[in-house]
Amino acid sequence: MKIMAVSIPNQRQKIYKDGGLTVTLEFPRTLGNELELQYGIGSPLQKFWDNMLLTDINNYVFTDTGTLRQSSTINTVIGSGELVWKTPYARFLYNGLVMIDPDTGSPFARQGVSKVTTERELTSQAGGITGAHWADRAANDLMDTWIANSQAWISGRT
Numbered sequence: 001m002k003i004m005a006v007s008i009p010n011q012r013q014k015i016y017k018d019g020g021l022t023v024t025l026e027f028p029r030t031l032g033n034e035l036e037l038q039y040g041i042g043s044p045l046q047k048f049w050d051n052m053l054l055t056d057i058n059n060y061v062f063t064d065t066g067t068l069r070q071s072s073t074i075n076t077v078i079g080s081g082e083l084v085w086k087t088p089y090a091r092f093l094y095n096g097l098v099m100i101d102p103d104t105g106s107p108f109a110r111q112g113v114s115k116v117t118t119e120r121e122l123t124s125q126a127g128g129i130t131g132a133h134w135a136d137r138a139a140n141d142l143m144d145t146w147i148a149n150s151q152a153w154i155s156g157r158t
Contacts, residue, residue: 096132
């Protein structure tokens with residue numbers, strides 16, 4: 001399941017998830033269109049950006065066994081502009097709402113039954129900054145740092 005697509009040149013980037021849910025991250029024009037001609041998918045800057053975001057966003061990802069975080073390092077192609085968390089439960093955790101069998105109310109659905117979402121939020125045993133909507137929360141907390149680090153990287157390369 002793709003969770004995030006991020007590439008430097010555009011100011012609007014989308015987070016894609018199965019089920020048609022799309023969230024858009026707004027990137028300030030600070031990085032500007034002038035980068036579009038020099039840096040794009042597969043460029044060293046895109047690789048830097050993908051690595052930085054993957055590392056930082058994974059600090060916000062629910063963790064129990066570490067499989068969800070590990071799936072992002074296995075399924076993300078650094079430099080592609082896409083960060084991918086791929087487990088059967090990635091979308092469930094990203095949305096952060098408890099899902100239940102509609103007839104029994106149990107979080108364990110019977111075979112062949114699709115779960116429904118409740119209004120009850122999931123809680124993280126790890127505490128701290130881990131939890132639902134990890135990409136949105138990381139972007140909210142770290143966007144200025146990502147922009148500054150990218151600008152510093154560009155300055156060091158030119």
